Amino acid sequence: MEGQLAHIGAGIAGLGTGIAALGVGNVAANFLSGALRNPSAAASQTATLFIGIAFAEALGIFSFLVALLLMFAV
Amino acid sequence: MATETNGAETGGLEFHPMDQFIVSPLFSDDASVAWYTITNATFWMALAVLATFAMLVLGSARRSVVPGRMQSVAELAYGFIHKMVEDICGKEGLKFFPYIMTLFMFIVMANFLGLIPTAFTPTAHFSVTVVLALAVFITVTVVGFVKNGAAFLSLFWVSSAPLALRPVLAIIELISYFVRPVSHSIRLAGNVMAGHAVIKVFAGFAAIAVISPVSVLAITAMYGLEVLVAFIQAYVFTILTCVYLKDALHPAH
DSSP states (O other): OOHHHHHHHHHHHHHHHHHHHHHHHHHHHHHHHHHHHOHHGGGGGGGHHHHHHHHHHHHHHHHHHHHHHHIIIH | OOOOTTTTSSOOOOOOOOOOOOOEEEOOOOOOOOOOBBBBHHHHHHHHHHHHHHHIIIISOOOSSSSHHHHHHHHHHHHHHHHHHHHHHHHHGGGGHHHHHHHHHHHHHHHHHHTTOOOOOGGGSHHHHHHHHHHHHHHHHHHHHHHHHHGGGGTOOOOTOOTTHHHHHHHHHHHHHHHHHHHHHHHHHHHHHHHHHHHHHHHHHTTTTTHHHHHHHHHHHHHHHHHHHHHHHHHHHHHHHHHHHHHOOOOOO
């Protein structure tokens, strides 16, 4: 029973990766809409884009980690 | 994260997506690992170092005016990281360029070598990435205090905020400072491990005849994505190192 509950919990934790995908998409979409308005400034901001994506994605990776822990370590 | 257990006992499927991360000794059948045992992790890390050496040192040894393939890739990598450090940390950050270049080349080589089928990926292990991230964290803290003295603490005291908010912000800044090595290491290992595990999961589906064409296509697509991720995660790790270093060199907000 507890093992099954852990699997359900892992599934719920997996939702977090999808929500992080929303965040990453949001960063990229806003970058693109800004870049299309001012293409000359876009190239200098790609580093910022990747930093933003990395921060948004890290939290999704955390929930993936929780899912893994529930699957294999609990 | 070498988990010996897998989902097979509880689930019904016969594939073990996490088995590719098990650390095992190379030269003995005994599964026990001591600190001096040469394991597959040791081997692939050594290979990453050798590959870096071969590309950068041997590639640029001839110093031809018109660079060959190896030399142009080596020059491209050098120039790319040099520009990144200079853009983010400024001129005085260039003192740390050798360290950041070493980090980048090691991670990118380990990631790419890990993409070879049946290879082992050291960067998918938290034991590897936590050491890298802790080294960056300790370097940044030491450099910050040596360079600025107690003024480094102004990193936590946001002077542009209203006075009433500053203690609250200080606590948040303090927490975010100490969470840095955690997120820094988990981001790299998590991304690499997730990608490799996903490929293995699709590989498990290939055994079912009806969906095996879809599975093969999915493996191909995921592999392409993984090539991208291997580079981008090395890039992100390096760029965050630069950002943290910039905080140490110029702590004022």
